[in-house]
Amino acid sequence: xxxxxxxxxxxxxxxxxxxGDTDTEVASASVNMPAPIRIDERPCQDATIWWxxxxxxxxxxxxxxxxxxxxxxxxxxMAVDGTSGTLLLTDADLNPLTLGYLYNSxxxxxxxxxxxxxxxxxxxxxxxxxxLARLLFLQKQVNAGTAKHAxxxxxxxxAKLMGQGGFxxxxxxxxxxxxxxxxxxxxxxxxxxxxxxxxxDVKPVGEMFGVVEGAIAKQFGFSHDxxxxxxxxxxxxxxxxxxxSQIGEGVTSLGTTLAIKLLSEKPVTDASRGVYSHRIKDMxxxxxxxxxxxxxLLDHFTAQxxxxxxxxxxxxxxxxxxxxxxxxxxxxxxxxxxNLQPRLTPRPENDLKFFQALLEGLSEIERIAxxxxxxxxxxxxxxxxTAGGGAQNQAWTxxxxxxxxxxxxxxxxxxxSTGVARIAAGxx
Numbered sequence: 001x002x003x004x005x006x007x008x009x010x011x012x013x014x015x016x017x018x019x020g021d022t023d024t025e026v027a028s029a030s031v032n033m034p035a036p037i038r039i040d041e042r043p044c045q046d047a048t049i050w051w052x053x054x055x056x057x058x059x060x061x062x063x064x065x066x067x068x069x070x071x072x073x074x075x076x077x078m079a080v081d082g083t084s085g086t087l088l089l090t091d092a093d094l095n096p097l098t099l100g101y102l103y104n105s106x107x108x109x110x111x112x113x114x115x116x117x118x119x120x121x122x123x124x125x126x127x128x129x130x131x132l133a134r135l136l137f138l139q140k141q142v143n144a145g146t147a148k149h150a151x152x153x154x155x156x157x158x159a160k161l162m163g164q165g166g167f168x169x170x171x172x173x174x175x176x177x178x179x180x181x182x183x184x185x186x187x188x189x190x191x192x193x194x195x196x197x198x199x200x201d202v203k204p205v206g207e208m209f210g211v212v213e214g215a216i217a218k219q220f221g222f223s224h225d226x227x228x229x230x231x232x233x234x235x236x237x238x239x240x241x242x243x244x245s246q247i248g249e250g251v252t253s254l255g256t257t258l259a260i261k262l263l264s265e266k267p268v269t270d271a272s273r274g275v276y277s278h279r280i281k282d283m284x285x286x287x288x289x290x291x292x293x294x295x296x297l298l299d300h301f302t303a304q305x306x307x308x309x310x311x312x313x314x315x316x317x318x319x320x321x322x323x324x325x326x327x328x329x330x331x332x333x334x335x336x337x338x339n340l341q342p343r344l345t346p347r348p349e350n351d352l353k354f355f356q357a358l359l360e361g362l363s364e365i366e367r368i369a370x371x372x373x374x375x376x377x378x379x380x381x382x383x384x385x386t387a388g389g390g391a392q393n394q395a396w397t398x399x400x401x402x403x404x405x406x407x408x409x410x411x412x413x414x415x416x417s418t419g420v421a422r423i424a425a426g427x428x
Contacts, residue, residue, distance in 0.1 A: 002020070004424040033053045
């Protein structure tokens with residue numbers, strides 16, 4: 001049985017997963033990375049840190065795979081995911097010429113102003129925190145004159161594995177302005193100062209980039225013809241790990257914030273609310289993220305206290321309290337209102353009732369969010385897979401299912417490395 005490798009590069013570390021044809025994880029490994037530094041308040045990192053973490057993770061993965069009775073030379077394909085929008089410039093030999101500026105590095109104001117003069121209102125490239133503005137900033141750096149490639153985090157790791165750069169996938173380039181419907185770079189790029197020679201050749205998710213370089217194959221014990229497949233961003237990989245595969249199936253991530261994605265047969269966008277659609281082959285993943293989420297719960301209760309109260313909740317008896325839980329004023333999706341005030345009153349004396357009301361409020365935000373996508377043209381919701389820490393709260397799951405009117409189930413896996421391994425295996 002052939003094996004498939006998924007490599008996930010996150011903010012704090014690298015995780016790898018090996019799966020078989022049956023979509024079952026055979027072995028995994030993980031390695032931590034140091035926290036990013038900040039330059040002018042912008043998070044960035046030496047890209048060689050990512051590569052060394054990947055190398056160490058591959059060595060650990062080889063060990064765990066041997067312990068499972070399998071070998072690296074049984075791997076026939078691999079794919080990589082990384083944080084969305086994290087970008088660097090390299091020379092022709094893939095040596096970094098700049099730091100990797102992370103997905104959350106922002107305030108590229110002058111660059112965003114140049115883009116705004118030419119980019120359509122609906123373009124995902126507009127904004128001082130998106131990767132096209134980041135690219136214009138990197139072009140101005142001291143060593144940028146000898147740059148050959150502009151590469152996202154996943155692009156660079158895939159390039160290092162192949163010994164060849166210049167490729168990206170259709171999800172990583174979304175916020176750089178790539179036209180996903182026409183599958184071309186826009187003709188207005190020149191006008192705003194983009195050096196077109198730096199732009200990657202964009203492949204659909206799941207298509208072949210190339211094969212692993214001979215020296216890398218020898219170093220880690222891969223066979224000489226292991227394919228490197230076009231991967232995706234980390235959030236999309238986590239979606240693909242969930243088990244969602246049919247039009248109308250959604251994934252809700254209940255972490256510090258509440259984020260949703262929904263499988264659709266067509267793209268859905270609303271720039272005013274941060275709604276955009278990734279393309280996965282011929283499917284689309286519209287979604288958005290609220291400022292609400294599990295972080296609001298931690299404003300009021302410890303994790304231990306919430307765990308203690310969970311079994312006492314009565315989901316079938318709503319509190320009747322109409323909350324919109326936020327940690328601070330301002331919301332982006334499903335309501336775009338930077339001044340929206342948290343609605344957390346009246347505050348009952350009973351902690352249990354207050355806790356349930358918070359969960360009901362979060363569940364209502366989730367319902368409004370999926371309804372908003374449907375109103376924009378997305379399909380009707382059929383089933384929701386849940387990822388993140390909130391998935392463990394079964395009472396909350398029952399509240400959510402009642403609000404949404406559809407089955408709510410746990411994600412098969414919440415590991416992005418599993419999702420990107422599924423891409424390598426052709427299971428997407």
